[in-house]
Amino acid sequence: MSSKRSRNRKSANVHEAYFEAMNAMFEQAKAYFGSAVKSFWFHEGVICPACLKNEIGNVNFKGKEALGLNAFMYRKRGVLIGYFLCDICTNYIHAQSQVNPYKQTALHTDIERNLEEAYLKHLSSLN
Ligand SMILES: [Zn+2]
Numbered sequence: 001m002s003s004k005r006s007r008n009r010k011s012a013n014v015h016e017a018y019f020e021a022m023n024a025m026f027e028q029a030k031a032y033f034g035s036a037v038k039s040f041w042f043h044e045g046v047i048c049p050a051c052l053k054n055e056i057g058n059v060n061f062k063g064k065e066a067l068g069l070n071a072f073m074y075r076k077r078g079v080l081i082g083y084f085l086c087d088i089c090t091n092y093i094h095a096q097s098q099v100n101p102y103k104q105t106a107l108h109t110d111i112e113r114n115l116e117e118a119y120l121k122h123l124s125s126l127n
Contacts, residue, residue: 018042018069018082019042021069021082022040022042022069022071022080022082023040025040025069025071025080025082026040026080029071029073029080033073036073036075036078037073037078037079037080038077038078038079039078039079039080040071040079040080040081040082041079041080041081041082041119041122042081042082042083043081043082043083043084043115043118043119045118048084048085048086048088048089049083049085049111049114049115049118050085050086050089050093050107050110050111050114051086051088051089051110052114053086054086054087054088054089055086056084056085056086057086057087058087068084068085068090069082069083069084070082070083070084070085071083072111072112072115074112074115074116074119077119079119081115081119083111083115085111089107092105092107093105093107093108
């Protein structure tokens with residue numbers, strides 16, 4: 001039963017590292033969006049917010065394992081939302097960005113809708 005405990009500890013460390021990264025991203029976003037950015041929130045679910053099927057996972061990036069931190073600015077609430085994707089969605093978005101560097105994909109629309117829902121659910125869970 002220690003496997004669950006060590007997994008939780010590992011995930012706590014990962015969250016700590018990404019909290020730092022998220023903080024840095026938040027500072028950048030404040031510089032870019034100004035007072036429109038009021039806070040940030042990290043999507044902690046293990047299921048990919050793009051496909052809602054696969055678990056978020058490591059991505060093989062240039063031969064190295066990486067966990068890519070992404071962020072989306074939920075303008076209506078002034079919240080910068082950080083999230084991870086599964087490797088399939090990450091690779092898809094990466095491939096699309098090679099073809100159309102500045103174009104949003106339909107998957108981004110799904111991600112944003114799902115993250116907004118998750119964020120609102122998170123807010124209502126605080127009540
Ligand atoms: Zn996915």
